[in-house]
Amino acid sequence: MNKKFINYFSFLCILLALVIIGYAALTFYRIRTTNLSRVSTQFESLKDSIATSYLAKGSFNSDFFKTNIHRAFQSDPSLRALVVLRDNSDVEYLYARNSEYLLQRPETFSSTEESNLFKIEPVFEEKLSSSIILPSTEKLRLDCVYGVIEKADIFMILRNALIPISILAACLTLLIILYPRILRKPAEEETIAEEKGEIKTGESRRAEEPELSTPEEERVTSSTLSDSEIDSGGLFSPQSGLGWEEYLEKRLDFELRRAASFDQDLSLALLKVQPLKREESLYAEIAKLLIEQFPFQDMAFEYGSGGYAIILPNTELERGISEMEAFRKRIREHFSLKKLSIAIGLSSRSGRLLTGKRIITEAHRALLKSEEDPARSIIAFRSDPEKYRQYIASTIQK
Structure with a gap:
């Protein structure tokens, strides 16, 4: 808010x-x-x-x-x-x-x-x-x-005071309930626009919007979907119920712009479960738990060969770590008989103006670190404001 x-x-x-x-x-x-x-x-x-x-x-x-x-x-x-x-x-x-x-x-x-x-x-x-x-x-x-x-006299005074206070409390409660939904309406309209074909492919989207250049070692390679696959499947994968990975970067760009407009934070969490592939039924079962844990379905996406991406709006990095730790425990409790290795990487806006690709890169690097060190199942990318300003300056000079 x-x-x-x-x-x-x-x-x-x-x-x-x-x-x-x-x-x-x-x-x-x-x-x-x-x-x-x-x-x-x-x-x-x-x-x-x-x-x-x-x-x-x-x-x-x-x-x-x-x-x-x-x-x-x-x-x-x-x-x-x-x-x-x-x-x-x-x-x-x-x-x-x-x-x-x-x-x-x-x-x-x-x-x-x-x-x-x-x-x-x-x-x-x-x-x-x-x-x-x-x-x-x-x-x-x-x-x-x-x-x-x-x-x-006391009853009359209290009655006359409590009536407007009750109305004020009711208005406050109603506003708290409705305001997040009002904020999400533009996002839903943009999603509908994507479904109607205004945004065709990942290549055309990147050509329309300028982005910060990212060092080669930080680039993240992701699988892409053909137009026929997107048209046939809609915005969500019929197998997992999550958003297509192709839409993740675009949605992140939009959410980051909105977070900057309202001076809010935003976190991105990438989760990888080994050994797991998208084609397996277990992948869909974990996706179902993910949607239950984080109720906004349009904020959860497939990621990589067997991973998940979750956008956490208005969420600081520490809170995002706590929420993902709770979800990791839920996966282990739900699939206690299976030997699963769970790695999680996070990054957040932290007051910066950055693109969806940049925050994906940061979260992906944290995810790789988490996979390398099983003892640290959750690793967060913590930005250095000074280094980020130097990076922006060098990018502009190029």
């Missing part, structure tokens, strides 16, 4: 997430401010009601006073608890919806400081205090605990 696109899309997702979180926080603040203003007004009304009820009967223990307090709690669900205190902090009257709002048992409140009477949840609850003016020499104080954020 394009790194620039990933960076831009990640930045956009983070920005949208921050906007959603900020909007949720702003909504929380506005709801709390509105509720606090409302309960402040109700607190003033409750204070006046308490003073009136007390003056009517002259006692906080009268049925008339208690009935008015109960009505106040019934009419205002946000009112959690209240206490009327004398100037010496003695509790004159206390009422709470339930004991969870009290820090101590009621019988211990006779001379408790007001700050320790109630259990208050910060942010979600607020304590309001005010003096009660009565025609007496004693001073009274009213403390009330109000809920300023209810569960319904």
Whole structure:
């Protein structure tokens, strides 16, 4: 996947997430401010009601006073608890919806400081205090605990925040699923063009596109197919189900150009199983495992007399080594009764601008080294950027 696109899309997702979180926080603040203003007004009304009820009967223990307090709690669900205190902090009257709002048992409140009477949840609850003016020499104080954020408010805020976040996550998931397929569509169109005859033979293809010259010792000799064989077999060998070797270089040229355009890496793996020929049934069986392991059939090709070539798009060299090691183990486990010698050579783009022929040459040389040293079943060609620049410069001068 394009790194620039990933960076831009990640930045956009983070920005949208921050906007959603900020909007949720702003909504929380506005709801709390509105509720606090409302309960402040109700607190003033409750204070006046308490003073009136007390003056009517002259006692906080009268049925008339208690009935008015109960009505106040019934009419205002946000009112959690209240206490009327004398100037010496003695509790004159206390009422709470339930004991969870009290820090101590009621019988211990006779001379408790007001700050320790109630259990208050910060942010979600607020304590309001005010003096009660009565025609007496004693001073009274009213403390009330109000809920300023209810569960319904939290649910609404979370719902409004989770809906856009869920949509954003769904879009991200859909993009991750579809983007690789969109990238592969041009490759499929080019493959179709080849099948229709726009690209006839390997010779005509090489004549149309300039290539970097390669030293003679690095050239790879490959078998070619006649036009009649290609026309009769299509893009894939009917025997193995893999792509014809003739198409490997052309497909590599295309994939390398695309990898360079999107600043991606690309690896090529060449695999040789000895003793094995294309005509043998075992060759087709291993080809079937190859297609299962690497699901893009148009990236797997026949190679040489009994080998395989696998293009690994958007894959760095180290990851390519790991994937081929896993495939080598799978072959050994699947054909445990057969004595097979498996050699694998790899090369990668590694930030270079190179042709399909060049990367085939590098992977082939690594494959030959692997065949020479059975103890090292996988060998990777690691490019030297400085030497490659010198090679390019010498090629241009020629």
